[in-house]
Amino acid sequence: MYNHTAFALGANRSCIRELFEYGRMRAGIVGAENVLDFSLGNPSIPSPPEVNQAIEEILKDTDSLLVHGYTSAVGDLQTRQAIAADLNERYDASVAPEDLFIGCGAAPELTAVLHALAIPQGEVVVIAPFFPEYRPFVEGAGMTLRIVPADIPDFQIDMAALEGCINSHTQAVIINSPNNPAGTVYTEKTLQALASLLRKKSEEFGHPVYIISDEPYRELVYDGAKAAFIPLIYENTIVCYSYSKSLSLPGERIGYVYVPKAAADSAQVYAAVCGAARRLGHVCAPSLMQKVIARCAQLRPDLQAYDRNRKALWQGLVDAGYEVAKPEGAFYLFVKAPGGDAKAFSEKAKARDLLVVPGDDFGCGSYFRLCYCVSYEQIQKSLPIFRELI
């Protein structure tokens, strides 16, 4: 007598986690240095040194009861002020502290926003390739997931296909740029077209179609690319941000939801996010980490190591004959599987202790994903095997 959907989600690990655990098992047998694991998006550059310095300073200069005590459910005011100031300096965005809700990373922030927007028969559109956990998050909120097929090979958005997925039940479109798994950054042109389409649809249906912008990779861009601040392009945007990748703090569970005042029903949606989070068990984001962010919100990651990996892996794959777009963001390459079957390719690679994630769960089964947040050495060791596998 238990919930069978929950059981299935708990008993069946995601394909990514499954590969990662397999890699750990193999590492025990053949040695960690001989497992070329490109499966997990776990940052490989450490947090900026200011993060640990901030922790040490906070322990010294702040009363222990305050360091570890409850904060307001929406987060410490100082933390929200620091984030608002940083966003306003970078984007001239008019973010106010009261528009921000400090959350425990993108995953619970997305669930809170989805539960806040959940209405009977509500639908949420995602754009392939997409983060597989969107499905349990959307369905857990009682809404229906609709998938826009991937815009191969550029991985921007096929606007006609998107339009076909939107109807009067559509509450939101989730976007994720820079994208996991494709590494692509949506262009200004893509985003403007998206905004136009959603404005048209909102008018047609007489209610807003929100963008939920899932932004753990906002700061991870290369070659001078810019990840736009989506609320400045489309007013009905709710941002879910995480410091997991930008400050290499994925285990610490800290980020924020931003509900712009310009968004439709802004105050109500903000309150609904608070209420949905409360109902899901949110009390506050980790207190010490909130205080770290209050001191470190302006820090940016040092991307040199990722960029070096990106270039080496991309060039090596292209030279070997793989089809792969040069990604401008995140730390992923999305590669066309030789023969077109990513699962079969992943299995072949696995037999050589080279772990790559087939794109099926991302809604794009002809591609596989490589996380290049690994050592440069691992990339060098993998290229001969990639050459043999094609």
Next chain:
Amino acid sequence: MYNHTAFALGANRSCIRELFEYGRMRAGIVGAENVLDFSLGNPSIPSPPEVNQAIEEILKDTDSLLVHGYTSAVGDLQTRQAIAADLNERYDASVAPEDLFIGCGAAPELTAVLHALAIPQGEVVVIAPFFPEYRPFVEGAGMTLRIVPADIPDFQIDMAALEGCINSHTQAVIINSPNNPAGTVYTEKTLQALASLLRKKSEEFGHPVYIISDEPYRELVYDGAKAAFIPLIYENTIVCYSYSKSLSLPGERIGYVYVPKAAADSAQVYAAVCGAARRLGHVCAPSLMQKVIARCAQLRPDLQAYDRNRKALWQGLVDAGYEVAKPEGAFYLFVKAPGGDAKAFSEKAKARDLLVVPGDDFGCGSYFRLCYCVSYEQIQKSLPIFRELI
């Protein structure tokens, strides 16, 4: 077009939070020292010094990528091993690391367990007085809340009333001992009677009726009282523990779920807890704090300050003529409101800048709650006002 239940939960703060915010507002006007705030259960004794020492050591002796990186969704093995070892030493309880799920404190652990046990038409029984957030947690999981009236004045369990609330749809009974708000610790006799009743009902209905034991106050007991380890009394018990009170880490969001192997459908329920948590947005519990618990699981709080407060406040209230049971646990006194209307009494007290929480939201409107996790001085200052108010 947003979720109205979520909006209502977000727009209307809990009565406790409302009073707390009022207290902060008044502190700005009359001075913090003149607001006698007994509203919020925020620990007033700092974490044991070993906690901050552990943080400093971890920053020095552990690779930053490991300190702040993703852990397994169920938590670091070392953390689960440390908790299991501590429980086994104290209770001879056969806890294994794989029975533990490291969560972000009791609230999200309760929601994960409730979603894991949610079945169509499922019901959950709570025993007044009870923590008000149980209602949104149970209803958020799609189940119906049934309330057993308070067993006044002892605040044990009225077994006949409980039996009347259990039917074939009952999935679980939530218990909370030591209790918020009554401060009572269930006696061995109460727990044995509860176990007998639930075994009888489980047999009658052909499915287990679980106890969900919400245990943030397990370590906060006085006068030599003992908080029993419930799984040793009733096999179908799922424990939700938090370090919020025992190590004064309420803001850090760290605790665990324990699903004993002896519980019915143990493996399935454990997997369902993992799956439900995943669906609600759980990725892992805060990583640094997991590593702190791995080093500090055996620590106990120094309760001297709470005990001094408890005795002084209890004695002062009794001397003034209030009816109040002497609580053996937690850091709450639950006091019969003079005249029997706790809301009216709370308003009268509020006019004197003395903040007490009426018991209505706890399911017991003739009592009010006092949190004595405050300064001793505040207790001394409040007693003359309490004498005047009766």
